[in-house]
Amino acid sequence: MSTMPSRQPKRKDAIRTRAALLAAATECFARQGYEATNIRAVCAKAGANLGAVSHYFGNKERLYREALVLAHRELVAREPVPQMGAGDSPRRALRNWVRYLLRIFLLRRAAHPYAGRLIAWELRDPTPALDDLIAEVLGPVRQALNQIVAAALGDADEPELRARCANFVHGICVFHDQNRELLQRFGHPVPDREEELVVLADTIVEFAMAGIKRLRTQPSATSPRRRKTTRSRPSRG
The missing domain is CATH 1.10.357.10 (Tetracycline Repressor, domain 2)
Incomplete structure (x- = not known):
């Protein structure tokens, strides 16, 4: 009897990646402001690929909104x-x-x-x-x-x-x-x-x-x- 592979590890990885992006972005926005913050630098700091912000937040503006509101x-x-x-x-x-x-x-x-x-x-x-x-x-x-x-x-x-x-x-x-x-x-x-x-x-x-x-x-x-x-x-x- 075959069993379906668990999706739990992938879900946990996604949660960790999203949290890492938000933490990195919050620090960058606080240090540099919205305009000067570079998404490439945020992704590098979070250890995520360049498309991660688009995948988890949609765009830079939505990422910033969540960082400001959550803090x-x-x-x-x-x-x-x-x-x-x-x-x-x-x-x-x-x-x-x-x-x-x-x-x-x-x-x-x-x-x-x-x-x-x-x-x-x-x-x-x-x-x-x-x-x-x-x-x-x-x-x-x-x-x-x-x-x-x-x-x-x-x-x-x-x-x-x-x-x-x-x-x-x-x-x-x-x-x-x-x-x-x-x-x-x-x-x-x-x-x-x-x-x-x-x-x-x-x-x-x-x-x-x-x-x-x-x-x-x-x-x-x-x-x-x-x-x-x-x-x-x-x-x-």
Whole structure:
């Protein structure tokens, strides 16, 4: 009785080859950026033939997309994105969210061998992969912030004001990630330990909540529309 040869070894080889290509490409993209990375060099580094990228990923663009998205998914997926839960106060929810994002930016991405450089290249010269990164990884994180800010604004909540408040909170977190050297030279290095991160996060939250409270009491003052002014008529004398 004849037996069919097992396909398991070939399948394992394919998985290994694909993983080797992705690892090699991630390193090359992080070091050189998308444009300067050569597929021939990626295949050589992975020990694969030149047609392997086309076979496993389709093309260079799809390979890059997977490298960028996977690196950041690894950072985000280590713990659930904090949400505005039933019974939560906006302050507590915002504190949880800011701590979560700072852990990603200041601790995890700093420790990741390639994620920081990948996003730096991408933001310097954006590709369509940035849209995929937002849709699959960063978008849900931002949506959670939007919901928290909406709850903090209460009756004053409306889309434009909500977006500007969320941009402010998000922007402060990003600032500490992208300006490490500047802050170091100012004498205020960014945290590299959890206990220091908590102090920074709580400061950001108190600052943000005070601003949101102010906007809640005077929402009309935040309108970007130009107010109509009435000029006083000269007196007739």
